[in-house]
Amino acid sequence: MYKFFKEQLDSKIENHNLRTLREYCPLDAVRVKRDDKEYLMMASNNYLGLTFDTRVIEGALKGAQQYGTGSGGSRLVSGTFPLFTELERSLAKFKNTEKALVFNTGYMANVGTISAVADKNTIIFSDALNHASIIDGCRLSRGTVKTYSHCDIDELKYLLKQVDRNTRKLIVTDGVFSMDGDIAPLDKLYELSRDYNALLMVDDAHATGTIGNGHGTAAYFGLEKEVDIQLGTLSKSLGSVGGYVAANSTIIDYLVNTSRSFIFSTALSPADIGAALAALQVLETDASVLARLHENVNYMADQLISMGIDATNETPIFPILIGRNEDTLAVSDYLYEDGIIGTAIRPPTVPIGESRIRLTVTAAHNKEQIDYVCQSLQNAMKQL
Template sequence: MFNRYAKALTLRQEESQLRSPRTYTPIDATHVMYEGSTYLMMASNNYLGLTHHPHVKERSLQAIQQYGTGSGGARLTSGSFPLFQELEARLAQWKECEKALTFTAGFMANLGTISALVNKGDIIFSDELNHASLIDGCRLSGAKVQVYPHRDVHALEPLLAEPMHYGMRFIITDGVFSMDGDIAPLPELLELAERYDALLIVDDAHATGVIGEGRGTAHHFHCESPRIITTGTMSKALGSIGGYVCGSQTIIDYIINHSRPFIFATALSPADIGASLGALEVLAQEPRVYQNLRSNTEYMHKALHSLGIPSSDETPIFPIIIGSNEGTLEASRLCEQEGIILSAIRPPTVPINTGRLRLTVTASHTKAELQKVIQVLQRLPIQKTL
């Protein structure tokens, strides 16, 4: 009965692609305990280090004290409570849009938004490096999907210009791409959306708190349009859990009434909402947190550049390309021996022969810690093209 699954696991093992979660005990925003030793965490999406910020923790505890530990059900069934309205109003304000709606996770926000807005008979134009949640949302919609080369607006335009045999057009892209750290060309995409009457869905999971003074991709490029629908998560820079979608009131009201992942899923817990509110308050009241992230990002970029390792200072995501699966696993093990956690990222998460260490810096890392990482990277077999 289980031969199919056992064979698939054996194949993963032979291809150096077998995965299993490691159990770390967090110490603070940048350090973990593993098997009795302390390690420097350089593989986290906790970009602003807010998981351990006193105000974020206090807001979470306050929410538990007032509202208990769980939401009790789906919001259209069991009702909502004031924290939801507070968080969604603050998200809408932060993202400079009319209205926001929360989901239980960023993955669910993408599934729920795309499957609600896009119908069979529509057509989607999707960046080839989009996150799995966007890809799955496109599949779930039943629409025709055309994948365009990564960030290539010149290749996208002729696809949009083809005679229309479908309902509505949608352009879907990550704002910041999670494995490469590059940013979608939003102004050009918005121009194409306006020219060819398309809606533009942007996943800001790795952009919120990271670019545009923390407000995300649209703010980074000073783009404003009712055509832009932004999804994202509170689980990365905001140090909590949960997803969201922001857009016009019409769009959000439609999603409330048509999104199965919203209608049928139990809502976020009070603790999660409280932590997310606390994180947004920190971003608004303590700009130095965002400034620290920018400073550390620029520091790491300059250090990698001096070693001949390709990098950008746009985001705190630095792909350290190794190549083979075996080499990537060995590089990760060597980092661990030096007290640094740098996870091995392999296919199918990234294209074949582009195995990498996905290095991420946070606002809470010290320059001394970043320098230690650089010293270790100097000894690894890294692909250098500068």
């Protein structure tokens, strides 16, 4: 067995696809340190730059000081402390739904929700570029999965037409796609879900805090009260850790009773919940944070477009498509030598032949840093 593992790792090395861990010491929301050298972080999902915000840190400290360092057990066994109740009420209000439920990670929220609301008698319609956690949730549900081409409404409609109207159906999509930064056509998906009697679920992991005035994809399309299930994370724009599901009370109560990743997990720590609650309050009350993000997104898009790079997305995710693994690694290494972390994204995260540098800009970056990154990227691309 060890020989098999070694052969698989050797194959990844040969294909320029081996992943390794690097240790960084964060200095602030956009700078890290390694071996006495500072680097500019351009690969983080900390979109609002709240990980070092004093208000969020104070929320984490208050949570730990009031309720201790750990939760001690799952919420159905050892109970729910008041911070959880406050956060879930705030999330439900934020997403304009009846209730919300917090999970330990966004991954667990997707896996736990899909595998609970869908079963072997359910047909799931899933976008081809959905996140791995959605894909795994579909597999665990044992439902029949029909994958439609990325954002292809006509193909989805064709697939829906082949299914009996009374069959249980779920349409599931990312709101903002994590590797491409584009926005799902949720308005058209909603129309199809009503026409063909299907539940509609959107994963707002990369949409919360970035689009829809920070409220996500449903808000972006004016469908907050229409989408059946809105899922998100606390670990990106909200600067903490965890995931959540927002929906009507029937669905949330059903998840409390059937979602295995919720039922059988020790709850998040009070510090995690306190930080998330404080970050949510910042997002809702401090308009300057979101304004800085949008300003930086527009500025970086303009810089990249001037370099001949397609950067028409409205989100903080800028995929720099390169193609071959070795070329992508070369660009990433060039950036690294210039003190910039721009991670090489390779298969299976993206399709073969579509390796890329995934750059992300945050509210905490400044224009000088963005200029430096774009200039370094332009120099790196010239080396190919």
